Amino acid sequence: MATILTDRGELTAATDDGLWLDAADAERATGWVLKPEGMCCDDLCVPLPAAMVAAGRVDVAGFWRRLGNPVVHDEARQVWALGAGAAARRDALAGDAAPDFALPDFAGVTRRLSELRGRKVFLSTWASW
Amino acid sequence: MVVAVAEESRGADHARTWVEQAKASYWCLVDTEHRVADLYGMVNVPQAVWIDEAGRIVRPPETAGSTDHFRRMDMTTRTLAPELAQARQQARTDYLAAVKDWVTTGRHALPPDAVKRALPKLTPEIAEAHARFRLAVWLQRNGRAAEAAAHFAAASRLHPDSWSMWRQAADLEAVGKAGGPEFWARVQALGDKPYYPPPDLPGFAAPRKN
Secondary structure (H helix, E strand, O other): OEEEEEOOEEEEEOOEOOOEEEHHHHHHHHOOEEEOOEEEEOOEEEOOOHHHEEOOEEEHHHHHHHOOOOEEEOOOOOEEEEOOOHHHHHHHHHOOOOOOOEEEEOOOOEEEHHHHOOOOEEEEEEOOO | OEEEEEEOOOOHHHHHHHHHHHOOOOEEEEEOOOHHHHHHOOOOOOEEEEEOOOOOEEEEEEEOOOOHHHHHOEOOOOEOOHHHHHHHHHHHHHHHHHHHHHHHHOOOOOOHHHHHHHOOOOOHHHHHHHHHHHHHHHHHHOOOHHHHHHHHHHHHHHOOOOHHHHHHHHHHHOOOHHHOHHHHHHHHHOOOOOOOOOOOOOOOOOOOOO
8 A cells, every 4th residue: 555645634545566556546646537548537638548547547756747747756665755846836826716725724613715715814934933 | 923843853742841931821732743834844943934815825934023132142151142132022013013014914915926936946856854853753753763763853854944953953852952962053054144034124234143
């Protein structure tokens, strides 16, 4: 079992060598759906080279890099981080809405930025260190 | 509404004292993976983004009230000369006044084109740095500190402008290290470059060098 860290959260999935996932786990990890024409998200499909799909499993690391996103892993290749590429982050920042996120408060309650729509928000960072 | 995000990979308990003392009525959130810095291209604390009622960014990530006066601290006494301390306090007051001005009048909000021009310049190296940082936080939390340290170091090499990545990693190594001799050496190495670039607001000229 591998641990996969993504913008969509943290999940565990059965993998073969590398980050080969079945179609359901590939969708959980990336949001993209395996179809005959390739990996699809909404109306957009990205063809997969033959080497990236076999017996219903997808080379998710290869696919994710193909989209221009970073993929890093631990030494044992059991923990993977699927990051967002510079273009994806840039587009989101330059888009019509501030990038949304959900984080816990100090009581453990999850708060989502977009809940504050309709109010001005002063979003500020700080640290103890 | 203020949303104060603690970049705190050690977890909520490590930052709780400050939050309790602030007796905040606004949202105080814990960001162990520095997710907000990743999404918004932030590189230091405190940095802020102003977001209007429609959810649009109206000021890009900018230094939120801090200044470079600390670089002229007397290192033997660890104090600032009174005029520097006063200038530093004034910058805080002025920034807070600008935020309040925006809330009541809408002033200081930038048009979309100006926001776009001022957004951080993101690169593939920065994107990979954030992925490595996230992996490193996970490894650290799961008792694999040595492996984590290698990824933290790689993240800082890929994104040398991020003080948050470097200082968080230093803090995880040992509390206090984020402000220790290595930190001061890195600040010194900035030369003429600012540690806290002043925000593009009236009255916030670049602080004078030594």
